[in-house]
Amino acid sequence: MSLSAADSMHIVGGSTSRKLAGELSQSIGGSISEVEVSRFPDDECYVRIHDRLEGENVVVVQTAWPDTSIVELMLLLDAVRDLNPSSVTTVVPYFGYARQDKRFNEGEPISARALARMIQSQSDKFITVDVHAPSVIDWFDRIPAQNVSAHAEIGKFLKRSGVEMVLSPDEGRWENAKRVAKVVECEADFLVKERVNGETVRMAPKSLDSAGRKVAIVDDIISTGGTIVKASEQLRKQGAARIIAVCTHGVFASNAIPRLKAACDEVHSTDTIENPTTAITVAPEVARAITDAAETPKAT
Ligand code: R5P
Numbered sequence: 001m002s003l004s005a006a007d008s009m010h011i012v013g014g015s016t017s018r019k020l021a022g023e024l025s026q027s028i029g030g031s032i033s034e035v036e037v038s039r040f041p042d043d044e045c046y047v048r049i050h051d052r053l054e055g056e057n058v059v060v061v062q063t064a065w066p067d068t069s070i071v072e073l074m075l076l077l078d079a080v081r082d083l084n085p086s087s088v089t090t091v092v093p094y095f096g097y098a099r100q101d102k103r104f105n106e107g108e109p110i111s112a113r114a115l116a117r118m119i120q121s122q123s124d125k126f127i128t129v130d131v132h133a134p135s136v137i138d139w140f141d142r143i144p145a146q147n148v149s150a151h152a153e154i155g156k157f158l159k160r161s162g163v164e165m166v167l168s169p170d171e172g173r174w175e176n177a178k179r180v181a182k183v184v185e186c187e188a189d190f191l192v193k194e195r196v197n198g199e200t201v202r203m204a205p206k207s208l209d210s211a212g213r214k215v216a217i218v219d220d221i222i223s224t225g226g227t228i229v230k231a232s233e234q235l236r237k238q239g240a241a242r243i244i245a246v247c248t249h250g251v252f253a254s255n256a257i258p259r260l261k262a263a264c265d266e267v268h269s270t271d272t273i274e275n276p277t278t279a280i281t282v283a284p285e286v287a288r289a290i291t292d293a294a295e296t297p298k299a300t
Contacts, residue, residue, distance in 0.1 A: 009290070010053055010085075014062030014076055016069045020093055020271045021061045023283035028291055030059065037072060047075045053083035059290055060088060060123075063273055064115060065096035065251065077122035089290055090123040093272035093282060094249045099221075101133035113139045127289045129272050129282050130176075130220050130248040146292075148285040150248040150270050151176055154218060155183025157268070157280045163244060164213040169193050169203070169231045173219060180218050191217075191231050203230035211239035222247040222269070225256035232263040244268065248282075250275050 009030030013021025015037045025032045034050040045068065058080050062073040073092070080088055100111035116139035119126060126145040131137065137145045158166065164186050168177035170193035181188035192204040217231045228245045235243050243264045250269030252260075257277065260267045268279040 009057045009059055012060045014072050016063040017061040019274050023281045024287055027283050027287035045072050049079050053085045056085050057087045058085040061091045063094040064092045065094050081122055087124045089125040090119050091127045093129050095128045095131045098132035098136050112136045146289050148289050150282045151179040152183055153280050154246055155180040158216050159184045163216045165215045167217050169219055169227045177218050199224050201226045201230050203234050210235055212241050214242040215240045216244040216246055219247045221249045223251045223253050225260045229263040249273050250277050
């Protein structure tokens, strides 16, 4: 069996991804299922889907962060499966735990793999966005799995903002900055970052042609904001006219947003994690992956 945009689809949006679920239903023409999510007095999660899904193609959308969202995703998938759909596509816009993709010490789990195994056991197809460690996709070894990129949508947004230069905060993500810059039609470069510990980074001085220009720093994740704040300090020293921080996944741990707003002129993120800085939707790319006819198998 394969899906096309013409097949009817039901979108089950979890509480972390309601906005994106709505955008997806518009993009692919699917209906939104009525999903009830609440908490018991002891804070355990309750979910109920108020729709009949028998024989339907169902898309479950739920970001896997923070931890409570992972439990909700697990419960949604269990409820969906028991309603006998024809297929279940799971979209996890932000794949939490992707930075724990290796075992560093004996006795540790490979956390990202644990999450992948849970999702795979309940899904026929898997889609995520700008996953931090692309190796995560390899753990989906029994179902089609796809990592789609937000770079085109970020590029279109920055082009409308008149950005003149796109920077990656480290060399490792330079390819991403280049992809964004290609859409903006401007130059891309990278800064030189050294991580001291989980909360502290150093940014080595690097001469960039940023003086008097509107510069965007693009990263996959902003967590504590330390990386972007240091990058912004370098750019200020070099006379950048305006600094825009953009990420796919705005985790924004503790007081990251005020720190970033003090350091940059603008801060934006996509709707993989819905928050006050969300200005870009990844729906077009995710919709394309959902309706990719070649990729959808029969329910297991
Ligand atoms: C690192 O490899 C990532 O691409 C981000 O640069 C990092 O997760 C950002 O973390 P923070 O905001 O805590 O500096």
